[in-house]
Amino acid sequence: MKKNRMEKKSELFAGRLVQxxxxxxxxxxxxxxxxxxxxxxxxxxxxxxxxxxxxxxxxVQGIIRSALSxxxxxxxxxxxxxxxxxxxxRVAVFLFxxxxxxxxxxVIISTIVMxxxxxxxxxxx
Amino acid sequence: LTxxxxxxxxxxxxxxxxxxxxxxxxxxxxxxxALGVDIHYAxxxxxxxxxxxxxxxxAAYSREGxxxxxxxxxxxxxxxxxxxTGTVITAFIAPKWVAVIFGLVMLHSAYMTFTSKVREISxxxxxxxxxxxxxxxxxPSKDGxxxxxxxxxxxxxxxMFLAGIISGLLGIGSGAMKVIGMDRIMKIxxxxxxxxxxxxxxxxxxxxxxxYLSRGYIEPGLxxxxxxxxxxxxxxxxxxxxxxxxxxxxxxxxxxxxxIGIQMMIKGLTGNL
Numbered sequence: 001m002k003k004n005r006m007e008k009k010s011e012l013f014a015g016r017l018v019q020x021x022x023x024x025x026x027x028x029x030x031x032x033x034x035x036x037x038x039x040x041x042x043x044x045x046x047x048x049x050x051x052x053x054x055x056x057x058x059x060v061q062g063i064i065r066s067a068l069s070x071x072x073x074x075x076x077x078x079x080x081x082x083x084x085x086x087x088x089x090r091v092a093v094f095l096f097x098x099x100x101x102x103x104x105x106x107v108i109i110s111t112i113v114m115x116x117x118x119x120x121x122x123x124x125x
Numbered sequence: 126l127t128x129x130x131x132x133x134x135x136x137x138x139x140x141x142x143x144x145x146x147x148x149x150x151x152x153x154x155x156x157x158x159a160l161g162v163d164i165h166y167a168x169x170x171x172x173x174x175x176x177x178x179x180x181x182x183x184a185a186y187s188r189e190g191x192x193x194x195x196x197x198x199x200x201x202x203x204x205x206x207x208x209x210t211g212t213v214i215t216a217f218i219a220p221k222w223v224a225v226i227f228g229l230v231m232l233h234s235a236y237m238t239f240t241s242k243v244r245e246i247s248x249x250x251x252x253x254x255x256x257x258x259x260x261x262x263x264x265p266s267k268d269g270x271x272x273x274x275x276x277x278x279x280x281x282x283x284x285m286f287l288a289g290i291i292s293g294l295l296g297i298g299s300g301a302m303k304v305i306g307m308d309r310i311m312k313i314x315x316x317x318x319x320x321x322x323x324x325x326x327x328x329x330x331x332x333x334x335x336x337y338l339s340r341g342y343i344e345p346g347l348x349x350x351x352x353x354x355x356x357x358x359x360x361x362x363x364x365x366x367x368x369x370x371x372x373x374x375x376x377x378x379x380x381x382x383x384x385i386g387i388q389m390m391i392k393g394l395t396g397n398l
Contacts, residue, residue: 011194019184026356029349036346050163052341059339076345080173083352084338086180087331090324091201094194105258109199113328116205120335 010097014090021086029079036072053077060122088117129160130170131350137174138181138358139365140378149175149297150234152351153227154385158392162347164220168296169342170351172334175298177355179327191320196260196275196313200285201325204303205332207289212336215294224393227295231386234301235379254278262317273314281311285325293333298326 056062057077066074095110137151149171156167215223255261255275263270284306288299300322307318337343 015183018180022180022184022356026353029345030353033349033353036349047162047166047344047347050165052165053344054341057343057345058341073345076349077343080343080345080348080352081338083173083176083180084331084334086176087327090183091198091328094198103259106195106198109202113198113201113205116202116209117328117331117335120205120209120332121338122335 010093014093017089017093018086021082021089025079025082025086027079028082029076032072032075032079036076039072084121088114088121091117130156130347131354133159134174134351134354135358135361136354138178138355138360139362140358149295150231150382153296154231154389156347157224158385158388164223165342166344166347168215168223169337169344170347171296172330172337173343173348174351174355175292175296175326175330176334177352178298178359179323179330181356181359182323183327191317192324193260193262193313193317193321194324195258195262196307196311197321197324197328199258199260200282200303200306201328203282203285204289204292204325204329207286207291208293208329208332209289209336210286211290211293211295212333214290216340221393223295225390226291228386228388228390228393230291230295230297230299231382231389235383235386237301237305252276252278273317274312276312277310281306284310289329289332292326292329293336296333296337298330300326 052058054073056066056071057074060081063074063077063081067078091110091114095107095114098106098110133155134152137155140151152171152174153164153167156162156170157164162170252275255278258278260275260278261273263272285303288302288306291297291302292299303322303325304315304318307313307321308315313321334343
């Protein structure tokens with residue numbers, strides 16, 4: 001089965017979207033990273049024993065809330081969150097394209113993958 | 126420390142895009158062995174490097190290229206389920222065993238780098254499941270579009286589940302294993318396998334990244350320089366790729382991976398990690 005025009009189009013669209021999101025993620029993390037280093041870089045963090053990241057950096061809601069109050073660690077984490085969400089968005093784009101093609105087998109397949117990803121991102125521990 | 130991590134990540138991104146092995150296999154030993162970072166944080170940062178590699182490559186080529194989205198999506202059911210399983214396993218086993226398994230996987234990757242070869246693509250009749258799943262496709266080659274047929278879907282699916290477990294357990298993309306599954310077992314042409322694998326590793330990594338985020342493994346102070354470094358490294362790598370001979374590079378890389386892999390196992394077993 002060769003690639004049809006619809007699939008080519010959604011591949012191109014997904015590609016552009018990834019490009020855009022990669023730039024966003026890099027900008028968010030880069031800018032806040034510089035700020036983080038300037039303000040608190042000297043009291044070097046200790047990563048040699050595992051204590052886990054701060055509680056507010058562990059959930060989507062927590063990250064967004066703290067980022068909005070301009071916490072620099074949270075803004076860096078927001079950039080990482082954008083990066084984590086890129087594959088989820090890619091799957092969503094292809095799910096939508098299979099839906100438009102009425103390719104039900106692949107609609108189901110993409111939905112399962114999407115479900116696992118959303119479970120991990122929003123629910124799982 | 127941030128500078129060191131970023132420099133290391135640039136190197137990891139460069140090597141990753143030049144040799145076809147993911148950055149994770151470099152990031153974890155760099156952080157744990159060289160910089161003394163706890164293995165949990167290292168796994169979190171490494172997952173971020175896998176995500177950056179996958180998205181960075183997709184952004185560089187601006188589309189999926191040779192990737193077969195249908196195959197990738199179907200196999201991702203197994204890989205993401207495996208990744209979730211892997212994250213559950215990590216919670217129950219001691220870090221030293223994670224280090225030992227990591228060392229074994231590194232040795233295996235090194236071995237694979239030596240033995241990889243180009244195989245004739247299969248023109249035999251496809252199996253029924255592959256046809257039902259509309260996986261057979263064609264790809265552009267020197268002599269125009271060539272058709273290819275997919276085989277052994279159930280076995281390939283099982284290999285992806287295993288690759289997913291390893292990915293979730295160690296925070297690597299296990300791209301090498303995915304390529305083996307597609308190239309050798311399912312008889313997918315090598316270029317299609319590698320492109321599809323790149324599409325897949327990001328999705329597998331995202332499946333475990335969410336869990337690890339909520340467990341506090343992803344520390345922004347480490348993950349941020351890793352992400353930016355891998356972006357920079359893989360972009361530079363994509364530019365350099367046509368200009369240099371990768372054969373020698375692969376051999377050097379395979380040897381160093383084997384050495385570090387053994388070191389990783391020793392440190393794990395003697396409890397110095």
